[in-house]
Amino acid sequence: MSTLLIRRATLLATFDNQRHEIADAGLFIRDGFIQQVGPSAELPNTADEVLDLSDHVVLPGLINTHHHFYQTLTRAVPAAQNANLFNWLKTLYPIWARLTPEDIFISTQTALAELALSGCTTASDHLYVFPNGSRLEDEIEAAGEVGLRLHASRGSMSVGESQGGLPPDSVVEDEDTILADSSRLIESHHHAEAGAMTQIVLAPCSPFSVSQDLMKETAKLARQYQVHLHTHLAETQDEEQYTQEHFGLRPVAWMETLGWLGEDVWYAHSVHVNDEEITKYAEMGCGVAHCPSSNMRLASGIAPVAQMMTAGVKVGLGVDGSASNDSSHMLAEARQTMLLSRLEAGLRGASLSGNDAPELMTARQSLELATRGGAGVLGREDIGSLEVGKCADFFAVNLNQLDFAGALHDPLAALVFCAPAKADYTVVGGKFVVKEGQMQTVELPRLMEKHHRAAARLLAN
Numbered sequence: 325m326s327t328l329l330i331r332r333a334t335l336l337a338t339f340d341n342q343r344h345e346i347a348d349a350g351l352f353i354r355d356g357f358i359q360q361v362g363p364s365a366e367l368p369n370t371a372d373e374v375l376d377l378s379d380h381v382v383l384p385g386l387i388n389t390h391h392h393f394y395q396t397l398t399r400a401v402p403a404a405q406n407a408n409l410f411n412w413l414k415t416l417y418p419i420w421a422r423l424t425p426e427d428i429f430i431s432t433q434t435a436l437a438e439l440a441l442s443g444c445t446t447a448s449d450h451l452y453v454f455p456n457g458s459r460l461e462d463e464i465e466a467a468g469e470v471g472l473r474l475h476a477s478r479g480s481m482s483v484g485e486s487q488g489g490l491p492p493d494s495v496v497e498d499e500d501t502i503l504a505d506s507s508r509l510i511e512s513h514h515h516a517e518a519g520a521m522t523q524i525v526l527a528p529c530s531p532f533s534v535s536q537d538l539m540k541e542t543a544k545l546a547r548q549y550q551v552h553l554h555t556h557l558a559e560t561q562d563e564e565q566y567t568q569e570h571f572g573l574r575p576v577a578w579m580e581t582l583g584w585l586g587e588d589v590w591y592a593h594s595v596h597v598n599d600e601e602i603t604k605y606a607e608m609g610c611g612v613a614h615c616p617s618s619n620m621r622l623a624s625g626i627a628p629v630a631q632m633m634t635a636g637v638k639v640g641l642g643v644d645g646s647a648s649n650d651s652s653h654m655l656a657e658a659r660q661t662m663l664l665s666r667l668e669a670g671l672r673g674a675s676l677s678g679n680d681a682p683e684l685m686t687a688r689q690s691l692e693l694a695t696r697g698g699a700g701v702l703g704r705e706d707i708g709s710l711e712v713g714k715c716a717d718f719f720a721v722n723l724n725q726l727d728f729a730g731a732l733h734d735p736l737a738a739l740v741f742c743a744p745a746k747a748d749y750t751v752v753g754g755k756f757v758v759k760e761g762q763m764q765t766v767e768l769p770r771l772m773e774k775h776h777r778a779a780a781r782l783l784a785n
Contacts, residue, residue: 328353328716328754329371331364333382334723335735338710339695343688345736350377353716356519356753361710379724380748381735383691384710385445385717386654387698390554390592390613390642393435393449393463394420394428397779399650409560409622413490416647419782420453421494425462427778432466433766434775438652439643440472440757443719443747446698446707447472448613448642450554450592452479452529453495460509464522471757471765473520473717475702476513477527477554478506480542482534488570490532499538503545510549518706519715519753527554531575532566539582552588552703554613558601559593560624576601585610590701592642593618594632595625602628602635611638611701614693616660617651618644626668629661629693630685640698641690654694656744662690687740716754719747 331350338344338361352360352367360367395416398404404415428451439447451463460478467474483489484496506526514524526546528534546553558564558575571578576597579585585604590611597605605612614629632639641657643649649657665685673682699708707715723735727745731738739745750758757765 325355326754327371327373328751329368329374330377330382330718331367331374333377333380333720336361336382336710337384337691337736339384339692340709340711349382351382351710351716351718353754356716356755358710358712358714358716361712375749377720377749380720380722381739382710382718382720383443383736383739384695384708385719385750385752386443386658386694387640387702387708388439388444388447388643388654389590389611389640389698389701390615390644391435391447391449391652392451392645392647393432394423394451394453395645395647396431396434396438396652396775397423397427397782398647401647401783404647407622408562409624410490410562412622412648417492417495421455421492422782422785423453423458424456425458427782428458428462429466430771430774430778432463433470433771435646435652436467436470436472437763437766437768437771439654440470440750440763441746441761442653442655442744443721443750444654445472445717445719445750445752445757446475446702446704448475448477448525448554448702450477450479450527450529452477452481452527452533454497455495461513464513468521469765471752471755473522473707473752475523475525475552476509477525478509479527479529480534480538481529482538483532496533499535499541502538503541506542506545507549510551514549514551516550521753523551525552525554530556531563531578536582539584543583546588552590553584554590554592555584557591557594558596559619560622561596564596574601576604580604588703590638590640592644593624593627595619595627597628599631602632602637605632606636609638611640613640613642613701614661615642615644615649615657616664617657618648620660620664621648621650626664628668629665630669630682633689638697638700639693640701641694653744655739658690658694659740659744661685661693662687662740665690687737690740691736715752717752719751719758720749721745722748
């Protein structure tokens with residue numbers, strides 16, 4: 325048994341049902357789970373390790389609900405800098421076809437280190453290209469060394485250009501192979517118990533890269549094993565046009581015909597959804613990974629997040645791929661979420677004032693989407709808030725820095741309104757991944773050197 329005592333935090337925000345914000349507070353942790361939460365004076369005096377977090381704000385670990393780790397290798401590619409989604413994909417697919425198992429490993433660790441340094445403790449990754457012998461295990465093993473919780477999505481693409489799909493034939497797979505590998509991965513690597521470090525998700529890439537049969541069979545398989553389903557949906561107007569031309573339906577209606585609505589499903593983006601579709605999401609329990617930076621970067625549009633929240637849709641945040649955001653910073657994403665929501669509110673009611681004006685998203689609401697919101701989207705009841713019995717996943721930021729000067733009257737809001745900060749401490753299951761601003765589990769200079777070499781090789785071919 326091991327114990328960890330966190331005490332004297334300037335402010336500790338629980339994000340539990342009561343949304344407690346406790347001054348001079350801390351946590352008592354035993355074997356990776358929270359035993360006590362509250363004022364420092366009410367906590368035990370000793371533990372195997374004691375950490376004084378005076379001048380720090382402490383929050384539940386941030387939860388990233390959509391990413392593509394391998395894309396850290398293709399950030400800011402010149403030919404893709406000013407492209408919309410479909411042209412961006414067509415530019416990058418041939419580069420991704422050259423990925424190796426080592427590339428997957430290196431890029432996973434790079435993305436997770438970035439996330440950890442931004443306060444993230446759980447990340448869902450959507451890996452849907454497996455060239456040159458690459459396997460999902462390349463990602464799982466890399467994440468195990470970094471120490472963040474991982475929802476590893478066994479993505480897939482099966483309809484190439486020769487069959488009317490968007491991806492080149494060089495990056496698609498046989499559907500029987502996809503389904504067999506999906507079963508193998510669930511049986512080998514999925515863990516459903518509280519505190520699980522790895523879970524498997526089944527995730528065909530998108531409506532324009534897989535067949536209807538694969539979508540249906542994947543949903544059946546996921547429900548047989550009781551794992552979650554994930555895909556991109558309603559990201560752009562191009563996609564809406566594609567599904568209407570090929571299937572005679574808008575994206576959400578098409579998904580319903582495939583058995584892809586339910587509490588075990590979440591979608592990335594959902595930018596182009598109407599009121600009726602939002603209501604359908606809420607009724608069926610579908611979740612949404614909101615990716616504001618990527619949606620702006622690719623000119624995809626503004627997702628109606630405020631309407632989704634009002635309707636009761638489960639919403640979490642995602643940094644999306646590091647070639648369409650070109651960052652993996654969860655606090656930055658929370659900030660973008662708040663600001664973009666306010667822009668959308670202004671566009672809806674710019675001429676209104678007083679009681680008729682649209683409500684503006686608050687800093688606390690955006691942080692809630694990044695914590696308990698993400699936990700709900702991923703179907704996790706053991707993370708997302710700081711409560712007795714939940715995983716000891718949290719991060720802390722030192723308030724004693726220039727970026728927060730003049731904002732210490734509300735340190736929680738400062739994390740969102742001010743420039744995005746890096747975490748001074750990130751703890752997963754009671755274990756330090758970041759300590760005093762430094763990664764504890766991987767050697768960053770060596771990792772970055774490998775990453776630079778891999779990226780240069782991919783772009784040189």
